[in-house]
Amino acid sequence: MTHQFDFLVLGSGVAGLTYALRVARHGSVAIITKKERAESNTNYAQGGVAAVLSQADSADLHMRDTLLAGRGLCREEAVRKMVKEGPARIRELVELGADFTRDGDEFDLAREGGHSVSRIVHAKDMTGREIERTLLDAVSSTSNITVFENHIAVDLLTAHQAEDEEIRFRSRLQCWGAYVLNTGAARVDLFLAKVVMLSTGGSGQVYLHTTNPVIATGDGIAMAYRAGARVANMEFIQFHPTTLFGSGSPSFLISEALRGFGALLRRQDGSEFMSGYDAQASLAPRDVVAYAIDHELKKRGEEFVLLDMTHLPAPDIRRRFPHIYETCRSRFRIDIASEPIPVVPGAHYCCGGVETDLMGRTNIRGLYAAGEVSMTGVHGANRLASNSLLEALVFSASAASDSICFQEDQSDRIPRMKPWDDSGTLDSEEWVLLSHDRKEIQQLMWDYVGIVRSDARLRRASRRIHLIREEIEQFYKRTRVVDELVQLRNLALCADLIIACSGRRKESRGLFRNTDYPERNDLRFGSDTYIDEETTGALLV
């Protein structure tokens, strides 16, 4: 079956929905989402959105904090754009109906690690959910937008999939849509569009312990990479310092906003340790805090540290963090107001991704990217807390403006594309292999490609992931496609990209630490790590 729209949006988090609402005034829009529309990484964001909204703050200060956290790898012009345009995007959300927490007439601005002032706009401790609700309400009342739930994009359509041989050999890279699996109908459809927006989120499921939901399988990064997009900086995986120990999969996030509110990190014996690592102590940027916790755990052979807020007034804790308070109490039997919370770091955010310019354009014509899937350059080697929703809001809006012009300029018709060909494939009875491979990838990434890496660990991970990928590709070629297989293939490729990028960075910087190269080396490695299809196979460790 073939569908045709003016704009095709892959993913239904903050970036995809913001983009869809903006372009819908200029054409028909399809949003493809793997599960129900609200299931996105955005929905799980607790802390908030950083933005300059008070007299005590300035764009220069927000920019300085972001650059400092990014450890020399942020693109200044991208940071400047995000910081300047951010406040307007927040006000637009409020106009759409977002109910952010107020202090009188003003926003109640919270503090988080690495921020020199309070600048986090939040909706108690459920900010992502409130933003997602607001945007979905607006999408539901926009007639030009059709949401396809339980649909997953399998691959992007470029010249390679054109029926016409002449177009197939045309060198210019351009995207015209995607093959999309309708999971209910077990059928792969053609979705054609002049513009495609990638807003598929991150790849946290590559790791055994992650705050990301099961849908975060790096689909956009993998599809774009296979289509020839430039992917960069995949070695910079942010581990959130505080996820609830033993909370299962995904790990339950204990927001950084708790530390902004006064919570302190302690060893199990009650002693505070962060002041030994950084002058900002528990409010240091995430790379420092996650590393310090990891170091303490390894040094002491313990499984968790404690996040203590028992010295703070209980009514204030319950009012400010109702979701965390209630979840800890009812699901995990912990009263966070009267007992310290056992926490461990968990994979949280991918700072690398599909490279874009300031307008969200990738190197493939007609293909845009925004949100966690993208690498705009704002996060550098370590994302500043609460800059992710901000980045998604700002760059998806710019991508929308640019794609409206791009779409209007496209006078050529979309070439005829080959329909999905599954001849020769069979239904497999070996589905157990899929869950086994997924677990194996998650375990090996956790063991060898975690907070602290080394050449030997990366070599071992590289050998294993290549073998796993080879097996998955064989399985993929002979099996009728299902969503688990699509995601596993993407997950394995993302793992390989993370390992390959890690192997190239012979230094330690921000979120990336290699014990063989403990120092930062600006002279040789003060730039982004690019990766392309020809070089991933050959890991140079």
Ligand code: SIN
């Ligand atoms: C948190 O609430 O700690 C997560 C927010 C973020 O990742 O910026």
